[in-house]
Amino acid sequence: MEDKSKEARRRQIEDAAYKMLGEKGYAGTSMQGIARAAKASNETLYNWYGDKKGLMAALIARNTDTVRDTLSSHINADPLDRLAHLGPTLLAMVLGSRAVALNRAAAADPSGDLGRALARGGRETVAPMVTALMTDSPLRGQPDRLTQLYLTLLIGDLQIRRATGAMEPPTQEFCTTRAAEALDMLKRLAT
Structure with missing residues (x-):
């Protein structure tokens, strides 16, 4: 029950x-404000996440977990079948409202901290998984x-x-549909 x-x-x-990222951006988002909005104690947030950077890293990691989960659920499939399952999940994740909120906040963050965290926890985590396939x-x-080509075909702009x-x-x-088209184009270019 506790879990x-x-x-x-x-x-x-x-x-x-x-919600706070969407309303106030990265600079205006604070652990205290999040704690207040979530009706949680500051102590809970700091114990679980460390600081704002830790919380943002956790948000990014949760998004990346959807990709990892998809790959894990198709572990026995051949690499191209695994890629076929991964594509729609990856695309939905990077175009989803949570990734959009993180990207918008990162774009407005003059320190670049959130952008670097997004790169580490996002592309730099997912790309090696795709490269293994x-x-x-x-x-x-x-x-x-091949990974760079696939991600370009899948995500583009x-x-x-x-x-x-x-x-x-x-x-x-x-x-x-987009994921199937990207994989089909990749196969045509690399076989």
Whole structure:
């Protein structure tokens, strides 16, 4: 029971953090404000996350966990099938409201702290997972370069378009179709 309660509490805190990021940006978001909005104690936030940077890293990690979970749930599939399952999940995650809030806040953060945390916890975490699939796949080419090509085909400028408001949230059908097209183009280019 305690684990469910703690998880529910974490979600409340994270929801409050995302709301505050959206309203006040990274610079205007404080641990005290998040604690107040989540009806949690400052002590709880500092014990669980350390500081604001730690909380942001936890938000990013939770998003990245969706990618890791998808890969884990298809562990016995061949690498290209795993990539086919990963694509829609990855695209939905990077274009989702939480990633958009983090990207907008990072873009407005003059210190660059949040942007660096996003790079570490996002692309620098996900790209090696994709590269491992490329290494084990029948595709020809350097795995790192295949990863970069795949991510470009899959995401392109969609993430910035979402962050700037030029694109509405995508449907699951859009993510599934776009991911299938990206993988098909990659196969054509690398076989």
